[in-house]
Amino acid sequence: MFRGNLFWRFFSAIMAAMLIAVFICVGIMATNLSQVRRRAYETEVSLQAREVAEYMGNLNKLSSVVDNVTMQHVIRSKVRDIHDRYNADIWIVSYNSGYAQVLDSSWNTSDYILTDSVTKQLQRIQQGDEIRVTGLFPELGDHIVTIGVPWTYFDGSVVGAVLLHISDEALRLHVTDLLPQVLPAAGIAILLGVIVSLILTRSFIRPLRELDNAVAEFTKGDLSRRVNLNCGGELEQLGHSINNMAQELSELEDSRRHFVAAVSHELRSPLTSMRGYVEALQDGVIPEDQAPATLQIIMDETNRLTDLVRDLLDMSRLESGKFPLVIAPFDANELFSRILISFEPRIDAKHINVEVGFGEEHCYAKGDANRITQVLSNFIDNAIKFMPDGGTLTVETKPQGRDIFFAVRNNGPAIAEKDLPHIFERFYKADKAHTSGGGTGLGLAISNMIVREHGGQIRVESNEALTSFMFTLPACTKAEYDAAAKA
Structure with a gap:
């Protein structure tokens, strides 16, 4: 189900995008071809008008009657040819005579030649301009395009005008005109689009299938x-x-x-x-x-x-986020002192030397004092457990920026270097709990969780001379501590 549906969805999406692109390209091509065709057609018609104007200019230069008659015949043939080829009506206007002589036209020119709009365009041509006007004859609609050029005498003076009137339809490019040019290109583009879509879809779906198969194996337990x-x-x-x-x-x-x-x-x-x-x-x-x-x-x-x-209950509650912490200011030095007193019988039994390094007389931290007692007790318990008789136990507190730094150090056996990165990991010591001489082996993992729940950092360093367990807690001011004590 996943494979079939996803493949065809991607394929359909890519094909749809490609077809849209093809249609857009065809539309752009049609527009461009239409414009090119229109410009070419207008240029061609303008050339025809210029030829007639040139013939008219040559007609005025001829003195022989035979040559004059021959040229008139050439002009009439040219006019008929233009009419047949372009379905155009031609006006040949003489400014000297003041009237329009229209050859081979079905129009009643007297209705149009003296209108203001036509007169205005004839005046432009008389000044030597070529014109291209649409809708010059509103009575006939907006589809008539008029192209006009001047014809000149031998001295360069404008003596008349040649006007060609053609339907705008003749200038338009129809869909049927485009088919021979567009269909082959569109067909090739669509065929290539199908091939490219298949390749792209397969290349994209293949890794997704690999991921799907892998996840399916994971769900089976592999x-x-x-x-x-x-x-x-x-x-x-x-x-x-x-x-x-x-x-x-x-x-x-x-x-x-x-x-x-x-x-x-x-x-x-x-x-x-x-x-x-x-x-x-x-x-x-x-x-x-x-x-x-x-x-x-x-x-x-x-x-x-x-x-x-x-310990198991504590770990479960910590992992589930339901481990309640009663955050309040406390004196870290006082807390350390009380914990050391509780371990005094074991310290005396192993003749351990205790060194206290408090950076200040009072170090005020913010946290759950009972849970921090659990952490420090675990560190001290481990230190005493593994220290030799007559060893040295060092406890420290000091301000460190916005935190209070805690440390428990001992000169017992070093922790193996390979164990240091994993010492606080969950369950890491569980398989060795029965070799530790007591305890569950979960204390360090719980201590790590408690410190991190307080937003502190915890770490361990160990070498042949010294093993140190250290962590930080947020500091608080004496005013906050005093206010909490009075509450």
């Missing part, structure tokens, strides 16, 4: 299909975009599979452990003095499941 177009322009760019989309969908599908596998593992491992310990307690295998420790293990696994479910 994301390995790629579009191969070499047509240039927007269609080739569209093909590249579709290939990129397929690649991203394929990667997203792989990530989804890895995520499902990782979540399944994370759910199965604690549940299996909890079930084993519960069955052992039921069977009385575990001594009573070890029961509290066993119950603590079950509680730890329960908390781990709770954390996993919470």
